[in-house]
Amino acid sequence: MKLYIVRYIKLSYIPVNSLDEATTRITKESRKNPGHDFVEGIMYSLNKGVIMVGSFTPKAEPTKINPVARWYKKSFYKHVQDLSQSAPTVEYIPLRDYYHRHTYGAFWTLEILVPYANMPVMRWLFGWTATSETNWYKLIPAFFRQFSEKNVVLQDFIVPIGKAKMALEFFHKQVEIYPVWLCPSKSFNEPGFFKFDENPDTMQLDIGIYGVPKNLDDYELVKSNKIYEQKFNSLIAPVQLESPHIYADTFLSRDEFYEMFDPTLYNKVRKQLNCEDAFPDVYEKISARI
Structure with missing residues (x-):
């Protein structure tokens, strides 16, 4: 029996261009046997999205490593959206970065209150503050909090x-x-x-x-x-x-x-x-x- 240290997730991005293709593909990938370690999808419109499948791996191709959770990186969903226009792509994401891929900005909800959250200057100077912690939420003026809660x-x-x-x-x-x-x-x-x-x-x-x-x-x-x-x-x-x-x-x-x-x-x-x-x-x- 071989034991190895898991350091990366080998993540494949599969663009889909219709609702039928999206639902068929995520169903197929979810039911594979042997299956993937991770399966998820993000739809950017009713007919456009990306299905992602990932597996644990101890090694990675150096040129394809992408630490997606670094403070200066754009939100993960923005990165995935960029790849929706290309052919299927493979990246190797460090394990901790993968688990925190949606932490920055709490998926995509931060931009509701901070529309400029994904601007490069904003990410570089203040990206480290945009975690999933809710403490910063208390600093938002009451008017904006009420808008969020109601709308x-x-x-x-x-x-x-x-x-x-x-x-x-x-x-x-x-x-x-x-x-x-x-x-x-x-x-x-x-x-x-x-x-x-x-x-x-x-x-x-x-x-x-x-x-x-x-x-x-x-x-x-x-x-x-x-x-x-x-x-x-x-x-x-x-x-x-x-x-x-x-x-x-x-x-x-x-x-x-x-x-x-x-x-x-x-x-x-x-x-x-x-x-x-x-x-x-x-x-x-x-x-x-x-």
């Missing part, structure tokens, strides 16, 4: 990967926010919070929607988010709103929320550990109080 969509939805096209078309019609993050994950038929369909051992796709809707006149914080959740619950079921992340609020009632989940085991453990009176449950943690 920015920050939601993740998990859908069966076979229904990814339907989900992406729905969000394009509702908010037309880009980029959109795509992250596949495997579901397992084991007790837990997730509700399974008739074929539980399936591949799911996390769709990350982070940004300002193209037409703000049609967006209303509570009403619009409730429509998104109800639409997914009724038409694309089974669907899981990614509730463990505290940035993703839910605007549903408690009964509506738990239609998407199976809290049986969760409630049993809370009762066994005497948590019911000590800690709020998942719904109370993420229920938006507007």
